[in-house]
Amino acid sequence: MDFIDLKSQYAALRDNINARIQKVLDHGQYILGPEVREMEEALTAYTGATHCISVASGTEALLICLMALDLRPGDEVITSPFTFAATAEMIVLAGGVPVFVDIEPETANLDAELIEAAITARTRAIMPVSLYGQVADMDAINAIADRHGLAVIEDAAQSFGATYKGRKSCNLSTFGCTSFFPSKPLGCYGDGGAIFTSDEVLAKACREIRTHGQSQRYLHTRLGVGGRMDTLQCAVVLGKLDRFEWEIRRRLALGEAYKRKLRAAAPGLRLLDVRSDRDCVWAQYTVFVDGREAVQARLKQAGVPTAVHYPRPLHHQPAYAHYAVPDACPHSIAAAAQVLSLPMSADLTEAQQDQVVDALAAALG
Known part of the structure; x- marks a missing residue:
């Protein structure tokens, strides 16, 4: 069993993906080729x-x-x-200071009720993370941002395809940012990502920044980076889009099945809460366990791969510890010690899921 089954996904999409890649190889426009614009247009239509x-x-x-x-x-x-x-790394590299606010223990997402107390005269933006595939409470966060004149950047690396009050992740705030890393809900075969916004001025700035700050060739109007997504990777994403809605439905169904089966097999196990006004596309299906290392070892013996996202909160990481006091954000500290991610992908079979559930129930004793 694979933790994330990309081989089965490719087998189902082989002809489409191969044809898309071959088209790029034939036309040879590897940087900002026609597939780049085609993918961008398809994803604006998808997100709104x-x-x-x-x-x-x-x-x-x-x-x-x-x-x-x-x-x-x-x-x-x-x-x-x-x-x-x-998330914090980019704030620091941009010259900013990350201000850490604790999570909701039930969802592991940023707690909107704690944000306002952390705002100072130097605050410029709020960056909630749509963790494990579920969007944070964006209406509450946007309302706080509006009161204080702040931008909101949704870190939606794990939640592309998720909905919040009927709206798509990445179209909920000033910016939405997602990742097409291979293991994400919509992944390419390398690195890739996207920015979403409905602000014309900010969109223009982002396009210039991604190409070394150029407003036109060799006219550099602002500081920029070499941040383009390769045409080949855009072709891979396009090759996956026809199946993507099916994959999202499968992820939602598998998440519900995990919840039902785990509650029956391991009634004391704590699960992530999915709020009633949103869904979760389960980039990782994550539970909370005590004695995690022993549980992982037992699952490994049973042939069930697992992962931990994430074993140490950022304010306990050496690179970021000076931005917060060590005992701040107690819910984040507790979650880091307990979270355990189980196999999850659209091609996970019912038999495989039953194997995971049975093995976890046995590992918990």
């Missing part, structure tokens, strides 16, 4: 956002958005400490 700017990675997407906001040294960006390092 006015603009999609493809970029080299989800990490690059965050950096470009912060640069488009003209973040200045010392400017503060409120975010979660319970996320991958890229």
